[in-house]
Amino acid sequence: MPKSYPRSWYADTADIPTRRPPLTGDVRCDVCIVGAGYTGLVTAIELAQRGYDVVVLEAERIGWGASGRNGGQIVTGFNKSIGTIAGWVGREDAVRLWHLSEEAKTILADLVDRFGIECDLHWGYLLAALKKRQMDELEAWREELAGLGYDRTRLLDQEQTRAEIATNAYVGSVLDEGSGHLHPLRYVLGLARAAESLGVRIFEGSRVLHLETGAAPQAETKTGRVLPRFLVLAGNAYLGRLVPEIAGRIMPVATYIIGTEPLGEERARALIPSGHAVADTNFVLNYYRRSPDHRFLFGGGVSYSGLDRPDLKQALRRTMLRFFPQLEEARIDYCWGGHVAITMDRTPHVGRIGPATYYAQGYSGHGVAMTAICGRLMAEAIAGQAERFDVFARIPHAPFPGGGSLRKPALVLAMMWYRMRDLL
Structure with a gap:
């Protein structure tokens, strides 16, 4: 049984739907998405519009994590200057990334308008x-x-x-x-309705316990299994240690x-x-x-x-x-x-694991808008148009130092320094 939404002004002022059923048995599809937050649902919409058969697995309820609890702020650009990003990827690609960040806001506005999402935008x-x-x-x-x-x-x-x-x-x-x-929970619930209107199947209370990220990807829950052609990891902070290859790159x-x-x-x-x-x-x-x-x-x-x-x-x-x-x-x-x-660099990460698994994570406070462009880029890559995805993937994906045991204490000390800098 999935958990109820934590009490918040958002939960008390949203039209909470009845629970969707959990996954049962084996299901085949084109794309399986792990996580029914902004990233997963925008990706699902983009793929369904391209004709893909999409299944979304959510451990709890739609938008139960950051997508239904955040500050609701739609912020221009990245958490780093374009000059800083140019130092990582070069000026030409940094400007491309800037334009992608602007496209993110356009996608959000278009989704709200096209699907009639009432989210106090x-x-x-x-x-x-x-x-x-x-x-x-x-x-x-x-x-x-x-x-x-x-x-x-x-x-x-x-x-x-x-x-x-x-x-x-x-x-x-x-x-x-x-x-x-905007109202973040209303927005994510509206995205779910939009995805389902396009044929996307969403299963709640379906925590993924095991993943195969190789050439034949699959996602296994307690009561079922999805056998897709492609896999998208959209659990972000709530993915935990399920995928060690990317877990150490976000905090x-x-x-x-x-x-x-x-x-x-x-x-x-x-x-x-x-x-x-x-x-x-x-x-x-x-x-x-x-x-x-x-x-x-x-x-x-x-x-x-x-x-x-x-x-x-x-x-x-x-x-x-x-x-x-x-x-x-x-x-x-x-x-x-x-x-x-x-993330270490405070910019979102998109990337691949193996030939058929994609991920986006680490929005670092800019997720309301940035999830929209990351969802579109993953859908483009799955559809065979990966040029823009590859530009975004050039942002460094540095792991946090200290491994599993020391990275939190190290970050706490670093944040104490920044807090002192704010105060002085």
Whole structure:
């Protein structure tokens, strides 16, 4: 029996469907996808539109992992500058990767429009600087994007930022009209309905226990087996150690969100008049937005150790109040979290294992949009058009140092350094 969705504002405001049945017996198909989150479902849609017979295996419920719990923010570009990426893959391919990242947002918008996915999609995003150094970095980022032909950003000074966000915390910001936010669980459930309308078969409560990733791939669950021509691994942070070849190249990181009681339209609108999503530029960042029912959703505190703080709700509330002391009397109705996957280089990984197994993982905070392009690229590669997939696969796939036992302690120490850098 799959687990229920963790309690969250998302789960309480989504139209949760009845459980889909688990896999039973042997099933043959063209492509088997492991994981019914954004990556797996976009890949399934792209393949089904090309005429492929697709089966999706989900260990729990559709969107049960990061796809149904994240901050819902649609972010332009990568977590690294195009200049940094050019140092890895060369300028020409770095520019191609930039255009692929822009295509990701177009795919998302097209899916929402074409399949009528009601997910509160809103365009507009504010990247806010807490200190001059961060503002300088935002200006450099904006100039780099302008050099790539991206003209959807605007620099805001302290006064203009204060008009957009009801806090004195920031020295300035960049408004990006090409980024935005949505209701993540509604979006992933809408993707599932879209996939099924195209003939995709989705099995919930079907945890994969064994995989064959060679020339004759297969996926085995407790009650059945899928025998496909191609295999797609889309479990990301929740794939665990099932596939050792790629497990050491991502690190599951817990991130958390709180939601206030309904504040009323006037009070909620006063916090962020435009309704845009907001994030600061700390390495360990804070991100927030208001909801359609006039709550304030504030995300931040992370855990790299795998252990949740016992005072998690109170700690996030204290952080929120440093920015918005006017919410002192607001009750906290929700507190939830989940795991996202980061990579050493903080950019997504796509690749192959053997001749017939593909994977995408490690979105490092940019997964709402980036999953869309990665799904399309894997579908193109399976269909025999791998040129764009191979460009994306050139991003380095460095493993985390320390192996299975030491990589978490090493990352915790590294994050302590970055947290100190944010504070100083």
